[in-house]
Amino acid sequence: AASELYKFVWNEFCDWGIEYSKASKESIVELGAIFKETLKMTSPFMPFIADHLYHKLSGTTLEDGTSLMVENFPKEVEQNESIEKMFNVIEEAITAIRRAKVIIDMGNSKIAKAYVKVNVQLDSQMAKPFIEKLAKVENIEFVSEKQVDCITDVSDNLEVYIPKGEIDMSPIIxxxxxxxxxxxKEINKLNGMLSNERFVANAPEAVVTENKEALANAREKFAKVEAELNSLV
Structure with a gap:
């Protein structure tokens, strides 16, 4: 139970709940209410901290109020699966755009435009402000066709495209x-060492293994860099 609560607070409440509030200030009050209900569930595991935070948020003190230990435990509420699915797709779009921006070395910068091609049903009008705010894009346009001359990222339910035309690609390339x-150079150096029979025969096994792993890692990184270059030219 403690592990599930930890995952909810860290992966959902902090990672996305607080992020979403940046795009919808009206949700901050609701976010606070959710956190207070979460504190009731954490009370059995960390009673003193939970009580302190709960009363701090409520503007009360333990002396004037009631301990969470005697409060009613939160009741199970009916999940709205369609809303959950929609926000899963929104999160997927935000993550995909962020990945594409990293390729062009603009991970933390705001870009002018990005296209999103969704393969599932999505309320684009509701999704648009969240994606624009959290992916740092001035204008998101939903499209039904693949876009050309763009940096592309493909995920399970969608594809995103960032136009190359507005970006100076030369420093990135x-x-x-x-x-x-x-x-x-690193690959050639490691290849040379591992191709040397004398080195392989005399070096400690751990050193040979370490060099083989380093060669595999270097080749993997080389393939990624080459793929990124091919996508830019």
Whole structure:
């Protein structure tokens, strides 16, 4: 039970609940109410901290109020599955746009435009402000066709496209070319060592294993950098 509460608070309430409140200030009051109900559920595991936070949020004190230990436990409420599914798709879109922005070295920057092609039913008017605010995009446009000349990210239920036309790609390409060159040298160096029969025969087994793992990691990184470069040119 404690583990499930931890996952809810960390992965849902903190990761997304607080994030969503940035796009909808009206939800802050409801967010506070959800947190107070959550504190009631955490009370059996950390009673003193839960009581302190609950009364702090309520503007009361334990001396003037009631301990959570004697409060009614929250009741199970009926889940709205359609709303949950919609916000799962919204989160998927936000995450996909953030990944695409990392490729062009604009992870924390606001961009002018992005396209979203959704393969499932979605209330685009409701989703639009959340995606724009949390993915840091001035204008999200929902499309039904694949877009060309764009940075693309594909996930389970959607595809996102960031137009290349408004972005100066030269410094990004130069940075990736430098990474590719560095990885190529590292791969050649490790290949040379592991191809040397004398080195393999005389070096401790742990050292040989370490170099093999380093070579595999370097090749994996090289493939990713090369894929990113191919997507940009």
């Amino acid at each position: 130069a940075k990736l070319e430098k990474q590719k060159e560095k990885l190529e």
